[in-house]
Amino acid sequence: MRTPFQDIFKTRYPIIQAGMGPYDTTSLAGAVAKAGGLGLISTVGMGSFTLPGIGEYKYSAIFGEGTPEQLIERSMNRVLEGIRDSEEARFGVNIPVSEEFIPTSARLIRYVVDRLRTDPEAGKKCCAIVTSAGDPLPWSARPGESRLEVSVPIKQVIPEITWCHVVPSVRAARRCEKAGVDVVIASGREGGAHCSWRDTSTMVLVPEVVQSVSRPVVAAGGFSDGRSLVAALAMGAIGIQMGTRMIATRESDFAEAWKEILVSATEEDTLVARGFFGPMRFIRNTRALELVDATLRGAPELYKGNPTGSTSEILDLEVTGLENLFKGNIEKTPVLGGQVAGRIHDIPSVKELLDRIVKEADETLGKLQEWL
Numbered sequence: 001m002r003t004p005f006q007d008i009f010k011t012r013y014p015i016i017q018a019g020m021g022p023y024d025t026t027s028l029a030g031a032v033a034k035a036g037g038l039g040l041i042s043t044v045g046m047g048s049f050t051l052p053g054i055g056e057y058k059y060s061a062i063f064g065e066g067t068p069e070q071l072i073e074r075s076m077n078r079v080l081e082g083i084r085d086s087e088e089a090r091f092g093v094n095i096p097v098s099e100e101f102i103p104t105s106a107r108l109i110r111y112v113v114d115r116l117r118t119d120p121e122a123g124k125k126c127c128a129i130v131t132s133a134g135d136p137l138p139w140s141a142r143p144g145e146s147r148l149e150v151s152v153p154i155k156q157v158i159p160e161i162t163w164c165h166v167v168p169s170v171r172a173a174r175r176c177e178k179a180g181v182d183v184v185i186a187s188g189r190e191g192g193a194h195c196s197w198r199d200t201s202t203m204v205l206v207p208e209v210v211q212s213v214s215r216p217v218v219a220a221g222g223f224s225d226g227r228s229l230v231a232a233l234a235m236g237a238i239g240i241q242m243g244t245r246m247i248a249t250r251e252s253d254f255a256e257a258w259k260e261i262l263v264s265a266t267e268e269d270t271l272v273a274r275g276f277f278g279p280m281r282f283i284r285n286t287r288a289l290e291l292v293d294a295t296l297r298g299a300p301e302l303y304k305g306n307p308t309g310s311t312s313e314i315l316d317l318e319v320t321g322l323e324n325l326f327k328g329n330i331e332k333t334p335v336l337g338g339q340v341a342g343r344i345h346d347i348p349s350v351k352e353l354l355d356r357i358v359k360e361a362d363e364t365l366g367k368l369q370e371w372l
Contacts, residue, residue: 001358001365004216005239008162008183009127011090012036013358014229014239016185016218017246019094019130020193020336021045022276022322024253026075030082031251031350033089033125040094040130041079046071047104068104069111076112080121092128092164097139098277105131106151109139113158129154130185132166133194133277140179155180166220166241168196173209173217184213185241188221192244192281192338195221195272198305203235210236224340226360230368244338250349257330259347261285267342274299274314275334278307283335287321291334 005014015037017028021044029039046068066074072093083089093112097105109129116123131139131154138151154163164183167173176184186209188202189195202221210217219232220241232240247254248262261283269284273291279302282288291314295302298311317334324332348356 001362003233003238005218008216008238009038009090010088011038012088013354015354015357016040016092016130016220016239016241018220018241018243019043019096019132020243020247021094021096024075026078026253027082028246028249028252028350029075029091030079030089031249032246032354033079033083033091034086035349035351035354036088037350037354038128039079039091040128041072041075041091043068043072043075043093043095043108044101046075046108047101068107072108072111073115076115076122076126080125083125084121090125090127092126092130092162094130094132096277097131097134097136099134100277102134102151105134109152109154113152113154113161116158116161123160128162128164128183130164130166132185136165136176136179136181155182164218167209169198169200169205170208170212173213173215177213177215181215183218183238184209184215185218185220186210186237187241188219189272190281190339191221192270192341193336194275194277195279195281197279197302197307206232206237207235222338222340224343226357226362227364229357229361230364244336244340245344245353246350247337248344248347249353250347255325255330257328258325258333258335261330261335262337262341262344263347265337265341265344267339269341270337270339272302274302274308274310276310276315276318280334280336281338283337283341285333285335286331287317287324287334291317 003014013036017032017039019040019042021042025042029041032039095108162182165176165181166185173184186206188205206219216238218239219237223240223242224245248259271288272281274295294313299308301308321334
């Protein structure tokens, strides 16, 4: 199987592993890169931001102490060391650009572009910056576009990088085109973790984005196997991005209890509530239900599709929930995951998963040819 994806990213397979901050995906990114996909280092947990009613908060329990630059350097070094013997391995970095995170976003992007310009090995194997959870225009290199004082014009500073941005709507996809983004990742609301304010599914969103912009489109939200990869290609996408399915792999950095929850979940076992960066999709458990109740009390407009701020109660449930993860209390942890958890039934190695997906996709395409 070959699509324009492989020409753009120089990978074997048309598959991206999603960035899934605030959690560490360094080991997973390296495994995906070696297996032929595009692995992404997640960076949300590498910075701090101010939370109303709580103050400055930092995910130091995940990445340890250090500046954003020190933490991304460690992760990049680990990935590069792990893929050094694999000539074709490729990875990227996911950097959210939401308002709460912008100062850290700028520091991380600046470090990455400086590293890629001065380190030949990193410049070859780190081929993508994936921004998300915010507006791409302030990071544009296009003349006349207003930029934030701290922002970095990504394509102006390093033209050879492939700049991707994750969008939940056609309107946002058009802003990507205006900003000069190279690849648009269209993510339907059934995906796990950060999701759209509006309830637009992947099946509706992806073909509409493909039709509305001239940029290549990667489909995200609900993908897990070869049949869904073929469906993405049929909708006009050049490949897929997977998050929840990638968590349930042997090399994944996520807790084993988290992986087991995904294997046992059904397609009905997710809930949406207000989180750090807007709406978040969680696997149903005690903490997820508490977050839904808190959202109904403090941010009910979310369930009408209207952007609304968080509350100290919601933020406290997330912060203490993260602490519960490290105490081994998974029932009181906000477990991020998409509806596709209902289609996850095992915990394979990353290589086994990616090989299986592409093999099944080829077989599915063959069957479709017989029907035509």
